[in-house]
Amino acid sequence: MTRTTPDEVGVIACVGAGVIGGGWAAYFLAHGYRVRAWDPAPDAEQRLRHLVDAAWPALTELGLAEGADLANLSVHRDLAEALRGAQFVQESAPEDLELKRRLLAGIDDLCAPEVVISSSTSGYPMTDLQTLCPHPERTVVGHPFNPPYLIPLVEVVGGKQTSADTVAWAAAFFTVAGKSVITLDAEVPGFIANRLQEALWREALHMIEAGEATVEQIDRSITDGPGLRWPVQGPMLTFHLAGGHGGMAHMLDHFGPSLLSPWTRLAAPELTPELRDAVVAGCVAEAGGRSIDDLVAERDRGVIALLRALGRA
C-alpha cells in the first residue's frame, strides 16, 4: 500500500476519451508513459486513436520523451481492466455531476487503494465529486486546459475529504510530467483560470447580446490587443507596467477611480488600502527584483517573438 513516488509512475489510466481525455492520453504517451484508456462509447477506440494521431505531429515537433511510442496505448472495453496496474488515474468524463460522482466511486472501488485519482473537471469542487467514493482521501482535481497536450497549466485542488498527501503527490506528479502546476489552497468554483476567462467570456456574450460588438471584433480585440501581452507576463504584471516607473502602486493610485467606471458589467471590488497593498506587494514579489525597465524590455522581446512566431511582424 505504499504509493509509487511521482517520478516512478510509468502506467496511467485515462478514463474518458473525448477531446480532453484523448488530449491527456496523447500528452502522457509523448512523455513516455504507458496509457490504458477506457470510455463507454462504442466507437471509443477509433475516436481516441484519431485524437492521439492528430496530436502526435505537434508532440513530435515539441520533442518526444525517450521511449515515447503510440504502441504504449491500450484501449479497454472494461474499466477494471483499464485500471489494472495503473499508478495514476486521470478521469475526463463529461461535465455531469452525477455521472462523475458514480464514475469516480467506481474507479475508487476498482483501483489499488494507494493510487491517486485525479479529475479533469472544469468546475466541480472535488468535495461534491468525492461523495460516493469509498476512499475519497485519494481523489483530487487536476484541471487541464484544452488542448492538454500543448497547454502547460494544471490546477490542482483537493476536496474536504482529500488528504494533504494526495494534493502534494498530484502536484509533484504533474510537475514531473512536465506540467505547470498551480495548487489552490481553497476550493473556488471554476478554480482560477476558468473564473478569469469566464468573466471575459460573459462580458463578451453580454456585448454580443447588446449589439455592442461582433464575434469577430471580440476575437480581434484580443488577438491584436491585450492577448499579445498575456502569454508574456499575465494580466497583473501587464498592469504593473501600465503605471510607468511607478508600477502597480502608481497604476492603482492613479487609475483606481476608473475602477468605478461602467467598463464592464462586473462590479468592481472596493479598492481598500489592504487590497491595494496586497496587489502591489504581489506584483513586486512576482517581479522578483526586476525593474520596470527590465520588465518592459522582457515584455517587448516577448511580444516581438509572438508577433514573429505568428507571422504578424
Next chain:
Amino acid sequence: MTRTTPDEVGVIACVGAGVIGGGWAAYFLAHGYRVRAWDPAPDAEQRLRHLVDAAWPALTELGLAEGADLANLSVHRDLAEALRGAQFVQESAPEDLELKRRLLAGIDDLCAPEVVISSSTSGYPMTDLQTLCPHPERTVVGHPFNPPYLIPLVEVVGGKQTSADTVAWAAAFFTVAGKSVITLDAEVPGFIANRLQEALWREALHMIEAGEATVEQIDRSITDGPGLRWPVQGPMLTFHLAGGHGGMAHMLDHFGPSLLSPWTRLAAPELTPELRDAVVAGCVAEAGGRSIDDLVAERDRGVIALLRALGRA
C-alpha cells in the same frame, strides 16, 4: 480645406508625451512619419527622447520604414508650434475628463480645420470629450494598447458630433500606418478590448481580496493557460474548438447550463435562442470555411510557435 488623404500624411502631432504618447511617437517615427511633439512637463523632451530611444531597438528589429529616422522628431514648448503643419493629431494626455476636454478644444482651435484630431483615451466617450471643441466633427477616439509601438490594435469610434467622414478617415489612416483597426458603431464605455480585459481584471481583484488566489497564481494561470490560446484565435474561436467537431453550437448547447454556475462574480446573460444563434453564426462567419480540424491544426501550430518563441517548448 481639403483633407490630406490617409496615405499622404507625412507629419503628425503627438500631444502628450507620457508612456502612451511617447509610444505613439516612436511608432510613427519608425513608420517614416515626421513627429512634432508637445507636453507641458518641464522635462518633457528628455522623457520623450528616453521613451523613443528605449522603443527604437524593438522597432528596428521589426523593420523600420523607408526614411524612418529619430531626427524626424521635434519637441516643442508651444502647442501651436507643435501643431504647425501637422496633417493628423494624436492626443495622449492623462485620463482626466476636464483636462482632455480643454486640451482637445485648444488643439481644435489651433489646428488647420481639416485635420483629424484623435484621442488615445482609454475609456471616455468622444461625445463627452468634444463638448468644448469649436469643430467637434473632426474629433475621434483612436484608442491604442500599451505599448502602442508593438500592439497592433486601435479602436476607432466617434462621438455624437463626429462626422462619419472623420471616423472613416481615421480608420483608413491607422490602417495605412500599419495598425489593426476595429471601428465601433456605438460608443460603449471602455470600448471592446478594455471591457473584456477589465472584466478579467476585476474578477482577479475580487479573487485577491477574497484570498482565493495570489497575484502570481493569477498571472501564471493566464501565461501558462488560456493566455497561450488567445493571441492565436481569440476567446470566441477558442470556445468554438471546445465543442469538438460540433463547434460553438455544441459548446453552447452542451455547456450552456454551466453559464449559470458561480464561476465568476459577473452574472451571465440569459442564453436566449437569439444570443445562441448570433454567437454560433459569428463563429462560423469568422471561421470562414475553415473546418474544426483546420482550426485545431492552426491553433496547435500557433501555440507551438508561441511556446517556442517564449522559450517554453
